[in-house]
Each structure stands twice: as C-alpha cells, then as structure tokens.
Amino acid sequence: MTDILILTGAGVSAESGLGTFRDEDGLWTQYDLNDVCTPEGFARNPELVHDFYNARRDNCLNSAPNAAHEALGRLQRDSRHKITIVTQNVDDLHERGGAAEVLHMHGALSGALCHSCGARWPAPPVMDPLAPCPECRLPETRPDIVWFGEMPHYMDEIHRALGQASLFVAIGTSGNVYPAAGFVSEARAAGARTLELNLEPSSVAGQFDAARLGPATRTVPAWVDEVLAAE
Structure with a gap:
C-alpha cells in the first residue's frame, strides 16, 4: 500500500466559486483581515466577524464540489493506497466530493465554537453573536475557524503522516502560509517524493521534485487517473 499525503489550498475550490485571498474582487477584499480573522477582531466586533463568516458559509452552501474534489474522493476509495487529505480550506467540498476523514487544519465553516468554554x-x-453556547450558556459563540495567531488543528496527525508518506502532493496552495508551507520540506526530509499541482508556481515551488501547472479541475483528475491506472 502506498502512503500519499495530499495538502490542498484555496486553489482546489476556486473553480467551485469559492474565492482565494488573491482574488481582486472577492469577499476577502471587502474586509480588513485583522478585523475578521483574529481573536482581537472578534473581541472588538463579534457582529462584524459573524457577518463575514455567515457570508462565507452561504457561499459554501451554494457551491458544489468540482472535478478535482471528486477525483480525490475517487483516489481515496482505492484500496491500494492510503490517502491522507489535509486541507487549509474551511469548506466541506472534499467531503461532498466523496472524501472521508479530511483533516481541516484551519477549522471548518460547518462548526461552531464557544470562545469561553x-x-x-x-x-x-x-x-x-448573541446566541448562547449550549454548554456554558454564555453568548461567546464563534465560527470554529483557526484565526491568525492560533494553533492549527491536527498537527500531531499531520506530522505523523508526513513522516510516513512516500509521496507528498500539494494542490492549489500559495506556499505563503505556515506551517503548511513547510510541509514539503518536512516530507522531503523523511524521504518522500514531492509533486505540486497548481495554477501557477507556489512560493516554495523549488522544493518540489515535479510540478504540473493548470486548473485543478484538469490537473488533479489527470494525475488521479495516472495513479489509479498504475499497476
């Protein structure tokens, strides 16, 4: 069985209509990230933060998985491979595309978290913002999203998978956000081959053994077909 660790970023969901940080006219450009993506911003104005994530959640609920999500779900179901999918995305399009046990290192729009308990x-x-927590009843509910300055989820599981993987594949990532940007060097140090599938080279493109450039809906299904066709 081949161990493959796949890291996905915003580029895998962009063709489903979910914008990336770099979109010129997207949702991100309408807000100051310090106001909506930090604990301090939430403390200053929880209503603004909820407005931002309610808009993102609505966008997600009205989007559908694309061919890249579906191809990764198909690959994960092949019994000859152990596929670990780690995503920086907070949408659920991997799951709706057929993947299971996806590690959402930056949290998920589908989750709520009590800022207090x-x-x-x-x-x-x-x-x-005034809705009470079902446990402690305080009005401290927030999206279960990892904000700037907070520790990503599942880091122990991710480091373990990086150490065991024979192939590390990054799909649609910018290479600008750590710790995810460091995963390729960690995988290489553990002996894994590395592959980047991206619309354009990432900031850490030089650390990959190979790259395929183009839209995720084209490059990902083509790569998955090759893997599944191999003996």
Missing part, C-alpha cells in the same frame, strides 16, 4: 457543535447556516 471551548465547546463545539454544528454551526447553523446563520450564526448570531
């Missing part, structure tokens, strides 16, 4: 529960489509 740490309780977690499924998020409603629209979150209200």
Whole structure:
C-alpha cells in the first residue's frame, strides 16, 4: 500500500466559486483581515466577524464540489493506497466530493465554537453573536475557524503522516502560509517524493521534485487517473 499525503489550498475550490485571498474582487477584499480573522477582531466586533463568516458559509452552501474534489474522493476509495487529505480550506467540498476523514487544519465553516468554554457543535447556516453556547450558556459563540495567531488543528496527525508518506502532493496552495508551507520540506526530509499541482508556481515551488501547472479541475483528475491506472 502506498502512503500519499495530499495538502490542498484555496486553489482546489476556486473553480467551485469559492474565492482565494488573491482574488481582486472577492469577499476577502471587502474586509480588513485583522478585523475578521483574529481573536482581537472578534473581541472588538463579534457582529462584524459573524457577518463575514455567515457570508462565507452561504457561499459554501451554494457551491458544489468540482472535478478535482471528486477525483480525490475517487483516489481515496482505492484500496491500494492510503490517502491522507489535509486541507487549509474551511469548506466541506472534499467531503461532498466523496472524501472521508479530511483533516481541516484551519477549522471548518460547518462548526461552531464557544470562545469561553471551548465547546463545539454544528454551526447553523446563520450564526448570531448573541446566541448562547449550549454548554456554558454564555453568548461567546464563534465560527470554529483557526484565526491568525492560533494553533492549527491536527498537527500531531499531520506530522505523523508526513513522516510516513512516500509521496507528498500539494494542490492549489500559495506556499505563503505556515506551517503548511513547510510541509514539503518536512516530507522531503523523511524521504518522500514531492509533486505540486497548481495554477501557477507556489512560493516554495523549488522544493518540489515535479510540478504540473493548470486548473485543478484538469490537473488533479489527470494525475488521479495516472495513479489509479498504475499497476
């Protein structure tokens, strides 16, 4: 069985209509990230933060998985390979595309978190800053999203998978956000081959053994077909 660790970023969901940080006219350009993506911003104005993530959640709920998500789900179901999917994305398009046990290192729009007691529960489509936590009853609910300055989820599992992988594949990532940008060097140090699938070279492109450039809906299914066709 081949161990393959796949890291995905915003580029894998862009063709489903979910914008990236770099989109000139996207949702991100309408907000100061310090106001909506930090604990300090939430403390200053929780209503603004909820408005931002309610808009993102609505965008996600009205989007559909694309051919790249579906191809990765198909690959994960092949019993000859152990596929670990780690995503920087907070949407659920991998799961809706057929993948299972995806490690959402930056959290998920589908989750709610109590800023006070740490309780977690499924998020409603629209979150209200005055809604009480179901555990402690305090009005401290926030999206279960990893904000700037917070520790990403599942790091122990990710480091373990990086150490065991024979192939590391990064799909649609910028290479600008750590710790994910450092995964390729960690995988190489552990002896894995490395491959980048991206619309354009990432900031860490020089650390990959090979690269295929183009839209994720073209490069990912083509690569998956090659893997599944191999003996």
